Amino acid sequence: GENVEQHPSTLSVQEGDSAVIKCTYSDSASNYFPWYKQELGKRPQLIIDIRSNVGEKKDQRIAVTLNKTAKHFSLHITETQPEDSAVYFCAASPAGNTPLVFGKGTRLSVIA
Amino acid sequence: EAGVAQSPRYKIIEKRQSVAFWCNPISGHATLYWYQQILGQGPKLLIQFQNNGVVDDSQLPKDRFSAERLKGVDSTLKIQPAKLEDSAVYLCASSREGLTGGTFGSGTRLTVV
Numbered sequence: 001g002e003n004v005e006q007h008p009s010t011l012s013v014q015e016g017d018s019a020v021i022k023c024t025y026s027d028s029a030s031n032y033f034p035w036y037k038q039e040l041g042k043r044p045q046l047i048i049d050i051r052s053n054v055g056e057k058k059d060q061r062i063a064v065t066l067n068k069t070a071k072h073f074s075l076h077i078t079e080t081q082p083e084d085s086a087v088y089f090c091a092a093s094p095a096g097n098t099p100l101v102f103g104k105g106t107r108l109s110v111i112a
Numbered sequence: 113e114a115g116v117a118q119s120p121r122y123k124i125i126e127k128r129q130s131v132a133f134w135c136n137p138i139s140g141h142a143t144l145y146w147y148q149q150i151l152g153q154g155p156k157l158l159i160q161f162q163n164n165g166v167v168d169d170s171q172l173p174k175d176r177f178s179a180e181r182l183k184g185v186d187s188t189l190k191i192q193p194a195k196l197e198d199s200a201v202y203l204c205a206s207s208r209e210g211l212t213g214g215t216f217g218s219g220t221r222l223t224v225v
Binding site: 004006032034036042043044045046049089091093098099100101102103104105 | 145152153154155156157160167168203212213214215216217218219
């Protein structure tokens with residue numbers, strides 16, 4: 001089955017700097033890669049996703065890149081703000097209506 | 113649209129007791145997932161329903177966990193008997209047929225003492 005590795009487990013950045021979180025996956029059949037943000041005590045919320053037919057997707061300060069050959073994808077947050085502080089999870093899923101396999105999460109702290 | 117509703121929000125039980133969680137998905141969402149999220153980890157799938165049928169329950173500890181979605185809408189997840197290691201947040205998510213991922217509910221935080 002699919003296995004998703006996520007790095008780093010913790011990340012601290014100064015406000016205004018960029019943050020990058022990286023994930024690798026094992027199943028070459030996976031073609032859907034979402035990123036979730038989870039604030040303390042709250043539900044995971046989808047912030048951006050990418051499908052395997054594109055290499056990059058951007059939404060304001062957030063971007064995701066995908067390298068299918070290397071089986072890795074990354075989340076990029078630019079101009080970080082204190083409210084970006086949360087745990088971020090990457091996930092992967094094969095085609096169709098199948099469940100997600102999550103990474104272990106990255107705790108991002110943005111220091112004002 | 114209304115979100116995924118879950119109850120109760122919190123539950124504390126003693127080991128070997130039973131507990132049940134309830135989920136009401138977003139209207140029109142045929143797919144429903146139950147995930148277990150242990151502190152410090154990502155959500156792990158327990159079971160996936162498509163309408164009222166089970167699609168994937170390979171990671172559900174069937175000796176103690178059970179789940180049903182009788183009318184293809186609401187779902188319940190039960191643990192009987194509970195163990196200390198079942199302490200976690202139980203998240204329900206739903207999605208439209210053919211789409212992956214889904215929208216999560218707020219979860220039920222279970223503490224087994």
